[in-house]
Amino acid sequence: MTVLRNDFIKTVIRSCRQYSVLCKSLYSYNHLIKFNNPVIINTQRWLFWEKERKGGYDTTIKQSNWEHIRNGFKELKNELKLFAEEIKELIITDPVLISRPGEVDLLWLFNDANVLDKFVTTSDSDHNEGFSTCSLDMSPAGRAKFHGYLDTKVPKDGKIKKAGYCGMRSKIIRKSFKRASTYNWHLYNTLVLKVRGDGRSYLLNISCEGYYDITWNDIYHYVLYTRGGPYWQIAKIPFSKFVLGSKGRIQDKQNRIRFDRVTHFGISCGDKIVGRFDLEIEYVGLEFDPTHEEEFAYEMYKTDKYIVGV
Amino acid sequence: MAARFIRHILRNNSPNILLKRWSSTEKGVTVFDPFAITPKKDKKTYLEAVKMFEGRDTRRRGHVEFIYAALARMKEFGVEKDLEVYKALVEVLPKGKFIPTNIFQAEFMHYPKQQQCAVDLLEQMEDNKVMPDTEMEQMLLNIFGKRGIPLRKFWRMMYWMPKFRNLSPWYLPDELPNDVLELAKLAVARITSVDPVMKIDVWQTEEVEASLDKTWIVSAQSPIQKVLLSEQPPEDPLVVKGPFQVYLREQIVSYFLLLGKTRPEPKDETDVDDVSNLKKPPGIPGYMGTTKAVAVKSTVHEQDDGTIVAICATGTSSRDSLLSWIRLLEKYGNPVLTNIPVIFTLIAPPSDVSIQEIQPAIHKDAKNAESN
Numbered sequence: 001m002t003v004l005r006n007d008f009i010k011t012v013i014r015s016c017r018q019y020s021v022l023c024k025s026l027y028s029y030n031h032l033i034k035f036n037n038p039v040i041i042n043t044q045r046w047l048f049w050e051k052e053r054k055g056g057y058d059t060t061i062k063q064s065n066w067e068h069i070r071n072g073f074k075e076l077k078n079e080l081k082l083f084a085e086e087i088k089e090l091i092i093t094d095p096v097l098i099s100r101p102g103e104v105d106l107l108w109l110f111n112d113a114n115v116l117d118k119f120v121t122t123s124d125s126d127h128n129e130g131f132s133t134c135s136l137d138m139s140p141a142g143r144a145k146f147h148g149y150l151d152t153k154v155p156k157d158g159k160i161k162k163a164g165y166c167g168m169r170s171k172i173i174r175k176s177f178k179r180a181s182t183y184n185w186h187l188y189n190t191l192v193l194k195v196r197g198d199g200r201s202y203l204l205n206i207s208c209e210g211y212y213d214i215t216w217n218d219i220y221h222y223v224l225y226t227r228g229g230p231y232w233q234i235a236k237i238p239f240s241k242f243v244l245g246s247k248g249r250i251q252d253k254q255n256r257i258r259f260d261r262v263t264h265f266g267i268s269c270g271d272k273i274v275g276r277f278d279l280e281i282e283y284v285g286l287e288f289d290p291t292h293e294e295e296f297a298y299e300m301y302k303t304d305k306y307i308v309g310v
Numbered sequence: 311m312a313a314r315f316i317r318h319i320l321r322n323n324s325p326n327i328l329l330k331r332w333s334s335t336e337k338g339v340t341v342f343d344p345f346a347i348t349p350k351k352d353k354k355t356y357l358e359a360v361k362m363f364e365g366r367d368t369r370r371r372g373h374v375e376f377i378y379a380a381l382a383r384m385k386e387f388g389v390e391k392d393l394e395v396y397k398a399l400v401e402v403l404p405k406g407k408f409i410p411t412n413i414f415q416a417e418f419m420h421y422p423k424q425q426q427c428a429v430d431l432l433e434q435m436e437d438n439k440v441m442p443d444t445e446m447e448q449m450l451l452n453i454f455g456k457r458g459i460p461l462r463k464f465w466r467m468m469y470w471m472p473k474f475r476n477l478s479p480w481y482l483p484d485e486l487p488n489d490v491l492e493l494a495k496l497a498v499a500r501i502t503s504v505d506p507v508m509k510i511d512v513w514q515t516e517e518v519e520a521s522l523d524k525t526w527i528v529s530a531q532s533p534i535q536k537v538l539l540s541e542q543p544p545e546d547p548l549v550v551k552g553p554f555q556v557y558l559r560e561q562i563v564s565y566f567l568l569l570g571k572t573r574p575e576p577k578d579e580t581d582v583d584d585v586s587n588l589k590k591p592p593g594i595p596g597y598m599g600t601t602k603a604v605a606v607k608s609t610v611h612e613q614d615d616g617t618i619v620a621i622c623a624t625g626t627s628s629r630d631s632l633l634s635w636i637r638l639l640e641k642y643g644n645p646v647l648t649n650i651p652v653i654f655t656l657i658a659p660p661s662d663v664s665i666q667e668i669q670p671a672i673h674k675d676a677k678n679a680e681s682n
Contacts, residue, residue, distance in 0.1 A: 141615045199500070199557035201478070225478045228556035229501030230567055230618055231610060250470055272437065273560045298473075307462060 050213035055247070057127060082176035099187040099288035106285040107265070108170075110144035123148065123166040130155060130163030134269070139280050143196075147278045150269055166277070167268030169205070183262040185239075188286035193235045196280040197226020201271055206242060206257060207264035217246045220257050224267065232282065240294045252309040256296040345383045353395065356380075356387040360398045373402050374427045381434050390438045393446075399431060400449050409455035416457040428453070428460035432467060441471050486561055494528045494623040497556050497563035501530075502621055504610050508532040511642070515624075515634040525625030527635050531644075534609050539619045540646050542570045547651040548619065550636070553627050565623045566632060568639070568652075569616035573608070629654060 052058075063071070096105070108115055116136050124130030134148025152164035175181045191204070202224040209216050220242035227233050239259070244251045265284065269277050344359040363376050377399050384390040408424055410416040419425060428450065435442060442464060450460050480500050487493055495510065502508040510530045515521040542548065552566030611618045620639055624631035632654065640647035 141613075198555055199497075223474070223477060225480065227480060227500060227503065228497070229565070229621070230554070230613060231501070231504045232613065233504075250466070252466065273557065275557070275562060276555065278555075306457070307465070 050216065053209075053216050055217065079176050079178070086176055096187065101288055101290045104192050104283075104285040104287045105188070106283050109283045110138075110281055111142060113138050116144060118171055119144075119168050120171055121146070121148075121166070121168045124163050128155065129160050130165070132164055132166050134166035134168075134277075136168050141280065144281045145278065146267060146269075146281065147276070148269075149276050150271075150274060152272055152274055164272060164274075165268060165270035167205070167266055167270075169207075169264050169266030172263065182260060183265075185257075185259040185262055185286055188259075188288050189239055189292055190287045190289045191237045191239060192283075192285040192287050193224065193237075194232055194282040195224070195226060195235060196230070196232050196282075197224075197228055198276075198278045199226060199228030200269065200273065200277055200279075201225045202279060203268045203270065204237065204242075205264070205266040205268060206239075206262055207266070208258055208261045209263045210261065214246075219245055221245050221250075226279065236287065236289070238289070238292050238294065238297075240292070241297045243298070254296070254298050254300070343379070345379065345386075351387045353387065353389045353392060356383075356389050356395060357398055360402065364402060370402065370404060373404075374423050377402060377427050377431060381431060384434070390434070391440055393435075393440050393443065396431065396435055396440065396442075397446060397449065400428065400446065400453070403428065403453045405452045408453055408458070410457055416455075419459065425454060425459045428458075429463050432460060432463045436467055436471070441475070442467060482558060486558060490625065491526055491528070493558065493561055494526075494563055494625075497558055498528045498530050498565065498621060498623055500558070501556060501565065502532075505532045505534065507534065513635075513638045513642075515631055515638075517641070518634040518637045520637075521634040522630045523626050523628055525631050527622055527624045527631060527638065529620060529622040529635060529639065531620040531639070532611075535611055535619050536643055538609065538611060538617050539570060539644055541573070542617075542619075542646065542650060544646070544649045546571050547653045548647075549616070550632055550652060550654045550656070552632075552656055563623055564627050565621055566627075566635075566656075567618055568620040568622075568636070570619045572612050572614070572617050575608075629656065632656075 108118065110116070116138070119136055121134050121136050123132040123134045125133055131151040131153050132149060134146065136144060136146050139145035146168050148166050150164055150166060152162070154160055154163045173181050173183060191206075193204075204222045204224050206220040208218050208220065210218065220239075221244075222237055222242045224235055224237075239257050242257055244254050267279065267281075269279070344362050345356070348355040348359055360380065363373075364370065380399055384395070389395045403424065408421045410420040432442070447461075447464055447468075450458065450464055454460050480503065482496070487496070491512070495512070498510055499508075502510070508530055509532060510528065513527045513529060515523065515525050515527060549569045550566055551569055553564035554567070555562050555564055622632075622635050624635065636647060636652055
């Protein structure tokens, strides 16, 4: 009987995404299996099938069933609000159809502390894999400030080879009732950021998580060089320049970003320089630049067999 | 039967012909580390240690372990950014033996430990921003053949590294200067590159008679900033803020700002849609309504937290050197500074001259004590 119930719950959950309200129960049923196969935290090169989206990092918050039900009901109100907004939007039917060259459409304008809630910061010390710390606050100038201390010291646990990263990433975008959604950036071809840095170079990450497990870690990267100093700088980076990487490794077979599949945007600091870092961000936006005709900046020619992509 | 025989051999620690290869004349077990015994740690001794290992044994037993040990010791010898050293380490690997001879060997990673070792070596090069060259490629080809995984890694590096090498819009020389003054000049020039007419001066605090610590000041101020400073209202104080940090690769330079008030935004109250008081009759060309004074275009120096009037980096980053900076700014073309008060809001000054200020007082006390 219990086996049947387990299977039923698992099938229900499989049809939902991991952040579903129900996913907690899956974990509680799974804990016996976990004891037998301890979760491998380090990234693996040889991998045929990946079980978890987080690659073994268990970040679920442990809650009792009662608490879980209560929180679920609390969320119901917000979800219904979201749903009502969606319906309204559907009735109005006024999407942006034409991009206006030279105009920047803002994704996030960091002039309010509430906007910071849309982001999550991570550093290696969160999982006991290093000693870096970071946070995302409001700066005295009233902008978002991503700052912290980057430490490349490797903890002596015999497993970890390298350490030192800090990152901020936008939370998952979704529709009401926890349905998955993605950004659609079809109209634009340039990413625009207004930042004020400290001379370090940062990494811009655009995640395009797909359905299958091999695409869960697909992130498009590009470097954000900062001038340093008190003057703001506007960085315009065409999407064609972004490089595909998976789990931080540049891939041999490159392709350009699928603009309708973007799930996250993030900035990370991991330039192997020990010390404080400080990046002030005013906005992140998108722009259509008609003069930029390049589709993809890197070569796409065919190479020898068994050399590339193996 | 055979198993019993082997067990018998192993149980009695008899001198066996099989085990003789591993026994040496010396009794104690010592770890031989050629890198630990070198007296002076530089590139020359490092290469000597590698040569020593090569010459010790024709079979070069334990070369993978040796390369890993050598890679770990690179920082200690200060050679982690030297291509020649990496080449010397690749040279340790024997030629020809690791080249696969059939498709099965090529597919299933022939000599995996050795290949992984070479890949790790290349990765350390990548981490230290060392770009390999074609000679390295030839060496790797001679060792692993063109199907080797280290070769794939090499080709990936040679594809991507040149693409990102000169990507930064703010050029820095390959080797940063060791001199702090030169570094400060580079940093200030980089910060102030927003304004093309920026003028960077290097002053000595000796020019100010009242200065306590004698050091240099790299000050940057453009003609626009001079005008902005002269237009500051004399009753509002200017603020010296700092120290802020700027990174030039791994070097950190502290800098200070002289901030003024931001000018009020020009207000244009004319309502273009207002038709209540049309003064001109229709049909006559010209302006409708009143024309106002031309709005002043805001400059790049007017940021939302104040107008940046000047930027500097000093040799000591002390309060006294900043005071000298204000006096020098006053001397060189900013006479307004005599009238405007300046507030120092410094976050935990790294080296304060207040200790020096206290010292004479102590002397006085001591003298008083002596006289008493």
